[in-house]
Amino acid sequence: MEQVLADELQKLGIAGIVTETGGVRFEGPMIDAWRANLWLRTANRVLMPLAEFLCDSGESLYQGLRALPWHDYLNPDxxxxxxxxxxxxxxxxxxxxxxxxxDAIVDSLRDRFGRxxxxxxxxxxxxxNLHVAKNRCTVSLDTSGGSLHQRGYRRERAEAPLKETLAAALIELTDWDGSIPLLDPMCGSGTIPIEAALKASGRPPGLERQDFGFQRWPDFRPDVWQGLVEEARGQILDTLPAPIIGSDISPAALAMARKxxxxxxxxxxxxxxxxxxRSLAPPPGPGILLFNPPYGARLGEIEQLKSLYRQIGDAMKQNAAGYTAYLFSGNPQLAKFVGLKASRRIVLFNGPIECRLLRYELY
Structure with a gap:
């Protein structure tokens, strides 16, 4: 997902972008960190590095941290x-x-303030946030607070929900730009269609979120932040150029998705x-099919799911001519039962599970 995230930052006009394993760095004034928190769809957190030092023991960790100017970011209240x-x-x-x-941080502040x-x-x-790798400690402040996948809209969820940030990354990896239909035929609690609608309407994913970490920092400017929010609201589209459709066999899941x-x-x-x-009936193509069918954890489930994957393949072949389909699965053995040859396989992780985003051209 790193390149997807780097592309997002580039579109925001942010400078100094460097893609690394597990993350992306950028440079700029603090307002860029605020914009990143508001707009990024595929980032989990925006961290601001403070310092990096060698650290091979509890004492060296303590001394390295105590030497930092914590009074610039924190007070006893x-x-x-x-x-x-x-x-x-x-x-x-x-x-x-x-x-x-x-201990190092509170001792530093006690020395300065007496509290x-x-x-x-x-x-x-x-x-x-501390990241210690090969005896080198990177100390960062978390500008986001909680993880950015917590958009604030998913108050009800299905049994195994797809994380919002991962759903957004899947959409980006299809190269869908909102101009053609997008369908999720197994939408569950609606994460993929909702993330697609946020993107197509130009609505920032952080707009409904109530609390970012940086809003509690001493240098936070509510007036500047409100200006960013109002500017974003002014860009949101009321209608979309192409339909976004989610369907599911479960009435309970659909009720959650609507809420x-x-x-x-x-x-x-x-x-x-x-x-x-089996009753898949998309609008005329071209369009995108994107879905995340269950992939089962137990042997009995996997046996039952083989017929479901066959049905998925049959429905795509018979009813979705002109579409490009993307199937996200954590079980490569099950994916074989689709009965179609994938034109591309992208490796992604859903938590600890190694998954594949499989692309099928439906002529």
Whole structure:
């Protein structure tokens, strides 16, 4: 997903973009971080690196962190939390490293103010992120607060929902630009059609989100932020050039999808109806089919799903001429039962599960 994210940043006009394994860096004033949080569809967090130093023990971690100017970002009346991930390092326990980091930060502030901030793991004013790899520690501030996949619209969800950021990445990887129909014939709680409608209407994914991390920082300018939000609202389209359609066999899933679409502000822009995959009836092509069928965790489920994948292949062959279909699956063995040759395979991870986005040309 890194290149997809880099392309998003480029379209926002942000400078200094460097694609790395697992992320993308960029440079600019703080307002660019605010815009990134508002507009990015495929990023999980926007982190602001503060420092990088060698770290091979709890003491070196403590000293490196204590030397930073925490009073520029935090005061005793604010709350704090520390996230930590470790890889190939002398430090082997992330909980211990987070505790040492918290001690260093609060001790630094106690020295300056005579008082220390409180720790609030669930909802802090400032979230600090430590990444320790091969005894090198990168210290960052989390401008996002919570993960950016939490758009604020998905208040009801199906059993195994697709993360909003991953759904947005799948849409980007189809090269769909909103000018032709997009269908999700197994839409569940509606994440793919909703993310497609957000994109096609020019609606920022962060528009309905109530709280970003940077909004609690001392240098936050509510007037500047409100200007960004109003500018974004002024660009949103009321109608779309092509239909976005979601269908599902489950009435309960469709009820969730309709509520989620309404909360996302796109309820009028997506068509959601009950249908079996065998009755697939898209508008005339060209168009995009994009869906994420179940891929089963247990052997009994997998046996049952083989016939479903055959039905998917039959429906695509018989009813979707002129379309390009994309099937996202975490089970390559099941995908073979579609009975069509994929013209492209893109490897992606859905959490810990290695998946494939398979592309089929339906002539």
């Amino acid at each position: 604010m709350t704090l939390a520390v996230d930590c991930n470790l890889r190939d390092s002398s430090l082997t326990h992330s909980g211990f490293a987070a505790l040492k980091a918290k 220390r901030p409180n720790v609030a793991p669930r909802d802090p004013d400032l979230r600090v 989620n679409a309404a909360w996302a502000g796109v309820g009028r822009l997506v068509t959601l109806n009950r249908a079996d995959i």
